[in-house]
Amino acid sequence: MLSFPWTRAVARRLEQAWTKRDMHVEFFGVPKERAGVAGLEVQADSLGQLLGMLAQRIPSLADLIAEDQLHSAFVANLNGDRFISDPRTPLGENDRILILSADAGG
Amino acid sequence: MPFGYHGRYLRIDASSGCREYVPLDDAVLRQFIGGSGLGARLLLDEGAGEMDPLAADAPLVFAFSPLVGSPLTTSAKFAVVSKSPLSGRFNDSLASSGFAIAGKRCGCDAIVIVGRAPELSALIIDQKVPGDAPNIRIEPAGEYRGRTCRDTESGLRSRLGADFRIASIGPAGENSVRYATISHDGRHAGRGGSGAVLGAKNVKAIALRGSRFTEWAQPRELTELSRDLSKRSFGPATAKYRELGTASNLLTFNRFGALPTRNFQSGAFEEAAALSPEQLSLTRAKTRESCVACTIGCEHIYGSGKNGVRVEYENLFALGSLCGVGDADIVLRASQRCDELGLDTISAGGTIAFAMECVERGWLDEPWLAFGSGEALLRALDLIGARKGIGDLLAEGSRRAAHAIGHNSISIAPQVKGLEIPGYEPRALQTMALGFAVGARGADHNRSGAYEVDFSAKIDRRHVTIDAVRHAIETEDRAALMDSLIICKFLRGVFEDFYAEAAEMLRCVTGWDATAEEMRETARRIVSAKRQFNLLAGWTPAEDTLPERFLNTPLPNDPAASLSRERLEALVAEYHRQRAW
Numbered sequence: 001m002l003s004f005p006w007t008r009a010v011a012r013r014l015e016q017a018w019t020k021r022d023m024h025v026e027f028f029g030v031p032k033e034r035a036g037v038a039g040l041e042v043q044a045d046s047l048g049q050l051l052g053m054l055a056q057r058i059p060s061l062a063d064l065i066a067e068d069q070l071h072s073a074f075v076a077n078l079n080g081d082r083f084i085s086d087p088r089t090p091l092g093e094n095d096r097i098l099i100l101s102a103d104a105g106g
Numbered sequence: 107m108p109f110g111y112h113g114r115y116l117r118i119d120a121s122s123g124c125r126e127y128v129p130l131d132d133a134v135l136r137q138f139i140g141g142s143g144l145g146a147r148l149l150l151d152e153g154a155g156e157m158d159p160l161a162a163d164a165p166l167v168f169a170f171s172p173l174v175g176s177p178l179t180t181s182a183k184f185a186v187v188s189k190s191p192l193s194g195r196f197n198d199s200l201a202s203s204g205f206a207i208a209g210k211r212c213g214c215d216a217i218v219i220v221g222r223a224p225e226l227s228a229l230i231i232d233q234k235v236p237g238d239a240p241n242i243r244i245e246p247a248g249e250y251r252g253r254t255c256r257d258t259e260s261g262l263r264s265r266l267g268a269d270f271r272i273a274s275i276g277p278a279g280e281n282s283v284r285y286a287t288i289s290h291d292g293r294h295a296g297r298g299g300s301g302a303v304l305g306a307k308n309v310k311a312i313a314l315r316g317s318r319f320t321e322w323a324q325p326r327e328l329t330e331l332s333r334d335l336s337k338r339s340f341g342p343a344t345a346k347y348r349e350l351g352t353a354s355n356l357l358t359f360n361r362f363g364a365l366p367t368r369n370f371q372s373g374a375f376e377e378a379a380a381l382s383p384e385q386l387s388l389t390r391a392k393t394r395e396s397c398v399a400c401t402i403g404c405e406h407i408y409g410s411g412k413n414g415v416r417v418e419y420e421n422l423f424a425l426g427s428l429c430g431v432g433d434a435d436i437v438l439r440a441s442q443r444c445d446e447l448g449l450d451t452i453s454a455g456g457t458i459a460f461a462m463e464c465v466e467r468g469w470l471d472e473p474w475l476a477f478g479s480g481e482a483l484l485r486a487l488d489l490i491g492a493r494k495g496i497g498d499l500l501a502e503g504s505r506r507a508a509h510a511i512g513h514n515s516i517s518i519a520p521q522v523k524g525l526e527i528p529g530y531e532p533r534a535l536q537t538m539a540l541g542f543a544v545g546a547r548g549a550d551h552n553r554s555g556a557y558e559v560d561f562s563a564k565i566d567r568r569h570v571t572i573d574a575v576r577h578a579i580e581t582e583d584r585a586a587l588m589d590s591l592i593i594c595k596f597l598r599g600v601f602e603d604f605y606a607e608a609a610e611m612l613r614c615v616t617g618w619d620a621t622a623e624e625m626r627e628t629a630r631r632i633v634s635a636k637r638q639f640n641l642l643a644g645w646t647p648a649e650d651t652l653p654e655r656f657l658n659t660p661l662p663n664d665p666a667a668s669l670s671r672e673r674l675e676a677l678v679a680e681y682h683r684q685r686a687w
Binding site: 026028029030033063064071072073074075077080082083084085086098100101102103104105106 | 341342343345346350352354359361363418419420551555557558563596598
């Protein structure tokens with residue numbers, strides 16, 4: 001197979017061009033049951049946009065999401081660090097958004 | 107006398123069989139309502155704070171509430187209240203179902219048992235005919251010695267009649283294991299060792315049959331209110347309990363590094379997925395059950411027939427990750443064994459995990475007792491239930507065991523005030539850390555719901571500030587009121603204004619012109635009563651803390667989860683200030 005000095009660089013650029021720079025959503029408990037998946041990749045600029053998109057893409061999540069906000073029985077967490085509720089909360093590439101029941105007790 | 111009450115409690119001396127009805131003032135009922143609150147008040151009246159909880163004269167209270175027997179969902183509950191033989195402090199443990207309704211139909215708002223029967227006995231209270239005086243008797247029950255809770259219950263029902271409702275202790279209660287439970291219909295008044303207190307009275311079981319009803323002040327409004335509450339209980343706020351059960355916490359907590367693992371040496375368990383409800387249901391039949399008068403139905407039972415096991419998060423954590431056991435079959439069997447023996451799963455798992463770490467460190471010469479060994483876990487449970495071999499030491503709980511083992515092992519004993527810590531890593535959930543430290547009955551997730559605050563945008567769970575204190579107080583007050591009304595905490599998410607709705611429930615049942623503000627005051631009064639009991643029992647401020655392990659040592663799997671001694675002390679001091687103690 002022919003190999004040129006620039007082959008590797010082109011391949012890398014190609015990979016970057018086709019790789020979606022998405023954020024990852026992780027579902028736990030009831031949201032996971034409803035979503036039918038443990039997680040998925042999406043693109044959104046804010047928490048509100050993300051939730052709206054999820055409600056649209058996964059109709060079974062609709063009763064957990066009212067427009068751009070989670071029902072009070074559920075919460076969102078950013079990267080395992082802080083819990084977020086303001087729909088305007090900006091989200092960035094490679095963020096991980098965790099969606100779970102607010103009622104964490106047993 | 108207000109509606110919803112009988113206005114008296116039944117006091118029985120198990121030594122002599124003497125019984126008396128003691129009137130309850132309307133003011134006392136209004137100030138303490140029922141359940142934990144009424145139980146706390148009766149314990150104070152009995153002077154139980156200064157008694158040895160396993161002594162014959164120490165009282166054990168079964169307290170009902172005005173809501174028991176009403177159509178309000180989840181209201182079929184009773185509280186078992188005593189001085190804890192594990193912590194030496196106030197203890198209230200709650201359980202549900204037909205025993206609560208039968209108890210109240212016996213014509214009293216609480217049953218107080220003192221004394222010690224001359225032989226292993228069953229206490230029978232039979233109010234079959236409404237107008238008659240109840241037939242109260244203490245019968246020998248030697249044939250049930252060593253029998254499991256379930257066997258005792260079914261044996262007694264065969265003997266007495268299917269309409270009796272029975273609470274019993276297992277072998278652990280007979281053998282004074284300090285964290286033995288009282289069981290009814292497969293559920294347990296679990297924490298703090300009330301089973302050992304009943305066992306010390308030589309009472310294996312209490313069988314109740316009643317027919318005395320109380321009236322409600324506003325029956326039509328109450329029916330409407332109940333219908334509305336039931337309807338709301340089917341919504342998203344209770345979906346977790348209904349659809350998956352508390353076991354669904356396991357993977358969530360693991361993801362947040364808050365799943366206590368190998369005696370709190372880590373907050374993440376590599377085998378957690380194997381214990382998740384999703385995995386458990388892959389190869390096992392699953393059914394759902396609910397307590398009498400409950401519309402939520404949170405009990406998820408894996409397996410069928412006699413092998414069916416109720417699975418809760420606390421069982422999975424305490425007998426699974428905390429002991430490093432990832433074999434689901436073993437964890438379910440261990441959970442079932444605790445049910446049979448009448449053992450609190452949290453204290454059993456916590457004490458065994460503590461012993462496993464002591465073995466690992468060379469402080470305890472029981473090489474078989476190793477993290478991850480399912481065989482060791484099952485063997486240890488049997489030894490504890492029988493108080494044989496190392497089980498005799500472990501039956502004392504981790505705090506007493508640590509004092510016997512030495513090597514400053516108290517620093518890694520997972521307990522507060524002697525009560526083993528439930529499945530919430532305090533460094534990762536620091537509002538909960540405060541709730542554990544100040545809890546009247548020790549580290550407990552049912553008396554402080556502070557973890558809810560940690561799982562919210564209100565605070566930063568790994569760097570809490572003084573602001574967390576008011577949230578911790580709020581959840582503690584709410585729990586005290588719920589445990590006194592009594593209604594299930596799994597309903598808490600359905601209330602928009604809990605105190606106002608609690609006042610409305612009480613108004614419809616009792617006729618009192620209760621208000622939300624009065625309910626808040628009542629909640630605070632009940633928390634204070636528990637504290638007063640502890641003061642009489644010898645409480646000092648130094649008890650309101652956490653074991654050394656959690657202070658100044660970050661969580662290995664999450665270095666950001668670090669709680670300094672100074673920060674915890676500041677939180678506790680602010681808590682005491684806000685409580686005005």
